[in-house]
Amino acid sequence: MSVALQLAMNDISKSFAGVSALGGVDFTLRPGEVHALLGANGAGKSTLMKILSGAYAADGGTIRIGARELSIASPADAKAEGIHCVYQEVDTSLVPHLTVAENMMLDRIAAGKGSMWMNWSAIGREAEAVLARIGSRIPVTRRADELTLAEKQIVLIARLLVQEAKFVILDEPTAPLSLEEADRLFGIMDELKKQGIGIVFISHRLPEVKQVSDRITVMRDGKVVLSEPAGAVEPGDIVRAMLGRSFEEEYPKAAVPIGETLLEVEDIAAGHRVRGVSLNVRRGEIVAVVGLVGAGKTELSRLLFGADPADRGAVKVGGGTANIASPADALRSGIALVPEERRKEGILVGSSVLHNLSLPILKQLSGALGFLSRLSERRHAEGTIGRLGIRTASTGQLVGYLSGGNQQKVAIGKWMSTDAEVFMFDEPTKGVDIGAKRDIFRIIGELAAAGKGVLYLTCEFAEALGLADRILVMCDGAIVKQFDRGGVTMEELLYYASAGKEDMA
Incomplete structure (x- = not known):
């Protein structure tokens, strides 16, 4: 698969028990860009990404990389195409008693490819090299349960590079992080962009969306209601697109008598x-x-x-x-x-x-x-x-x-x-x-x-x-x-x- 080819989801539809969750959604992700996907609860963004990552099957529509149509029926199918997801609950994605290096190489060790699973020094060297690609110096011999949340996220992102990810979904990656840790994550995202990896960025923090995104797509009621270059939209435009009304209309401050x-x-x-x-x-x-x-x-x-x-x-x-x-x-x-x-x-x-x-x-x-x-x-x-x-x-x-x-x-x-x-x-x-x-x-x-x-x-x-x-x-x-x-x-x-x-x- 060429990293220069665009990922495109076209006319994606999905219903649950007869209720439409997605109605003809188009979404594209270019190599080397951050595309923010936003929407209120129930807007359909999670359903769309679960279809892309193989957790759900679409009722209709196509997914393509370049001109080639993909058949994604499971997360394994998505990973085989270079499509990976890092979820907000990072603790569930790592094995706590294994080292950083072992967690990064887990799929390869489990598959038993060649003699890599026995060569622990080689595992460590490769893990260090991959971490260096994203500017991290986390000791590869540390156990996962000794890491901070921010470090665990970095290990998961490094694992994606081991797996040769081409397109990455980051689901609320900054929610558990401090401002300083979030800035470090944004630096890593820049490194991923330089390496030609396309990133879907899901976040509810509009200032950081504007800071790191190249494009912004907003969904509401299972449809795309806004999709523009990040520089062409203001936070107020995004809020109105999410809610169908302005922030001031949505959150009025009521006058309340203050007592004892x-x-x-x-x-x-x-x-x-x-x-x-x-x-x-x-x-x-x-x-x-x-x-x-x-x-x-x-x-x-x-x-x-x-x-x-x-x-x-x-x-x-x-x-x-x-x-x-x-x-x-x-x-x-x-x-x-x-x-x-x-x-x-x-x-x-x-x-x-x-x-x-x-x-x-x-x-x-x-x-x-x-x-x-x-x-x-x-x-x-x-x-x-x-x-x-x-x-x-x-x-x-x-x-x-x-x-x-x-x-x-x-x-x-x-x-x-x-x-x-x-x-x-x-x-x-x-x-x-x-x-x-x-x-x-x-x-x-x-x-x-x-x-x-x-x-x-x-x-x-x-x-x-x-x-x-x-x-x-x-x-x-x-x-x-x-x-x-x-x-x-x-x-x-x-x-x-x-x-x-x-x-x-």
Whole structure:
């Protein structure tokens, strides 16, 4: 296969149970380019890429490289044509107890080609050479379970070079990465481009899409609604194409009366990660804590929720002192947390939507004798699903099979019927598409309108500017600046978040 030939998907259609998921989609990928594929949840982009990578079979249409039509019936067929995919969940793609070199050469070792599987020094040398091609010096003798998420992604990309990939699908590759790690990934993508590899880039972060992409295609309702060179479209054009309306129309900030103080935090600290933080949240108020990765936002949320012990400090909820030594104490005090790592800490991926939503309120759903009412449990789940717009086949659907946005809605929904007065959200839109973000922002607005207090911890400064009544800037474990709504720009937030000083502003 010549690397100079274009990959083209023409008139691709796909239906599930009679419902159209793709309706005559055209998509092309040229060698040596980054083509961003965007769309809200349910737009069809994942289905299109699963057809390209062999996970799904198309109902109609063709896939060609140059003039040659491909027959892709499985992932193995796609790989044989040089089409590979790197998924967001990198941990599931590596064997943890094997070394970097062994993971990179896994397919070759498993196939037992020649004597390569026995020649470990040759494996190591080739692995080092491949990593060098993308500017990485990860020790090839390190075990995969000793790597950071960013390093694991690099190993997966290096494995694609071993397999002589010509076209690569990167599905949300920056979602788990810090800004610095994402920049390193973009450098590797540039190296792949120089080597003639075409990249499909799926991301929900519009600034990075504009930064790295050569072309941008947007899908909505199973069709392509925009496909242009990246330099010809603005972020507002992309949002309108995704949603069918503008960002301002989709996320209006409702005026909510702000009442008495619900949460008071005084001088809470833990080691060097949280250094004497004091803040308050009032009834009906959304307070954003913004900061770069590593600022201490997650550590602060864990202290307030009792997941980690504090060295010092006091917490009051509703005017009364809260002795929070565990998450159970936090819940009894009226504090709920939607954590950043939702799959590890926010939901039970192997349990149903029904059971996840009912878990915190089993006593409420049980009768006088302590037996759980299945009817009450089902009605509660159905009501929460409808209220939050959770897209699921049924209440019995396993949460692990939902999209990231719908998993996040379940993580939020399980607290909605509790007695919580203060809701903390730690990076709630991480890895979530723009349509699901709309729903999450709406839910947060409804909580504020219901008189709850909201503490919104995020590194997405634009979200804080759009949502918050007050913004606190966190840097190196401390709150360094506070702004009222409308009193700060994106540039000022970034300045203080990156250790800018007052006298230099």
